[in-house]
Amino acid sequence: MTPTITAFEASPDRGAGLARDMRVRWALEEVGQPYAVRLVSFAALKQPAHRALHPFGQIPTYEEGDLALFESGAIVLHIAERHPGLLPEEPNARSRAIAWMFAALDTVEPPIWDLDLARMVEGDKPWHAARQPMLEDRVRQRLGELAARLGGADWLEGVFTSGDLLMVTVLRRLHGSGLLDEYPSLAAYVVRGEMRPAYRRAFAAQRAVFDSRPGGS
Amino acid sequence: MTPTITAFEASPDRGAGLARDMRVRWALEEVGQPYAVRLVSFAALKQPAHRALHPFGQIPTYEEGDLALFESGAIVLHIAERHPGLLPEEPNARSRAIAWMFAALDTVEPPIWDLDLARMVEGDKPWHAARQPMLEDRVRQRLGELAARLGGADWLEGVFTSGDLLMVTVLRRLHGSGLLDEYPSLAAYVVRGEMRPAYRRAFAAQRAVFDSRPGGS
Numbered sequence: 001m002t003p004t005i006t007a008f009e010a011s012p013d014r015g016a017g018l019a020r021d022m023r024v025r026w027a028l029e030e031v032g033q034p035y036a037v038r039l040v041s042f043a044a045l046k047q048p049a050h051r052a053l054h055p056f057g058q059i060p061t062y063e064e065g066d067l068a069l070f071e072s073g074a075i076v077l078h079i080a081e082r083h084p085g086l087l088p089e090e091p092n093a094r095s096r097a098i099a100w101m102f103a104a105l106d107t108v109e110p111p112i113w114d115l116d117l118a119r120m121v122e123g124d125k126p127w128h129a130a131r132q133p134m135l136e137d138r139v140r141q142r143l144g145e146l147a148a149r150l151g152g153a154d155w156l157e158g159v160f161t162s163g164d165l166l167m168v169t170v171l172r173r174l175h176g177s178g179l180l181d182e183y184p185s186l187a188a189y190v191v192r193g194e195m196r197p198a199y200r201r202a203f204a205a206q207r208a209v210f211d212s213r214p215g216g217s
Numbered sequence: 218m219t220p221t222i223t224a225f226e227a228s229p230d231r232g233a234g235l236a237r238d239m240r241v242r243w244a245l246e247e248v249g250q251p252y253a254v255r256l257v258s259f260a261a262l263k264q265p266a267h268r269a270l271h272p273f274g275q276i277p278t279y280e281e282g283d284l285a286l287f288e289s290g291a292i293v294l295h296i297a298e299r300h301p302g303l304l305p306e307e308p309n310a311r312s313r314a315i316a317w318m319f320a321a322l323d324t325v326e327p328p329i330w331d332l333d334l335a336r337m338v339e340g341d342k343p344w345h346a347a348r349q350p351m352l353e354d355r356v357r358q359r360l361g362e363l364a365a366r367l368g369g370a371d372w373l374e375g376v377f378t379s380g381d382l383l384m385v386t387v388l389r390r391l392h393g394s395g396l397l398d399e400y401p402s403l404a405a406y407v408v409r410g411e412m413r414p415a416y417r418r419a420f421a422a423q424r425a426v427f428d429s430r431p432g433g434s
Binding site: 051055056057058066067069070071072073074075077078091092095096098099101102103105106107109110113114121122125126127130131134142145146148149 | 268272273274275283284286287288289290291292294295308309312313315316318319320322323324326327330331338339342343344347348351359362363365366
């Protein structure tokens, strides 16, 4: 059964691939599962029909038969558990790959998101400049620790997993901040992710939504 | 095989049960799995021996035979997948319970953590009072959405799952903020969690570490 996901009707990042449906598109492309997309306006996100699918009024959602899921991490895990290609077969390696999924979303993403959120919401406040070094240092701490663990490896657990998939999408939010460039091994890691054919197909599909809008690209 | 977890040697919250080993202790108590605890000092957290277990130098970790895991969410999921009691048997209900685990950690916890972090780290800054309403409103948004979904139910998916376990630990950080009291159904939900025998055993075990320290309670 072809699953249906939701995505923004109008891209907040002008097609840069940061909206979280990108994670689900990429996972589906990695495992070769075709999918349908339903575009949702910002207004519709907060309406009861969409809230029934997603209690927090966000994208992406995932519908497959009787199942409706929300949370990009949960959706990627659902896909990874049901198709070969995103989780190792060996049980311990599989558990470690899942730990990297949680690490990406719970430990690495929060300071990166806070840095971006401060820019978007508090960029014009008198305290913004004073807080910026603290916010950047929180990101640097996590990047340094992640780079130390990655070492010279291509992927966090040797082979590409859904842990890498989520981690690359999290790190991509730093494009333009200059912070990723301070950690060349992580910058290269992100490029490795972005060069995967499945990533490129997912990015092109998300980008096409933006390009097709009036006044798009 | 009895797993070994790590916990703080010295409780930063004076035994209030907010340290994240609480999540793992509670999950292990719910499924009736005995466990061992190794206490770690703040200094040891940042040393290579602990970093080998946890790349980000935090607690908890989970060791079971050849397997070493980090990230409380991943550890709770690992336990929930291997023992009955924390995830429904029916596949769709099981996937939804896992979605609530991700929702607790990725959508509800970040604004709650940011509110607490601002108090701890920026409480003495001149901008703290001006930012506080914004930080509280971000929390209120998520609490309102969560309360709307919970409705009059006892648990998010009808029966208690590891999604509720994580959500309750996330919401407990609001004790003392007054915010939880604005949402009586969520306050009652947290109490329901705290009244579970497995929660009480886990809390007592974590608290005993604090009480046993010189100058403890």
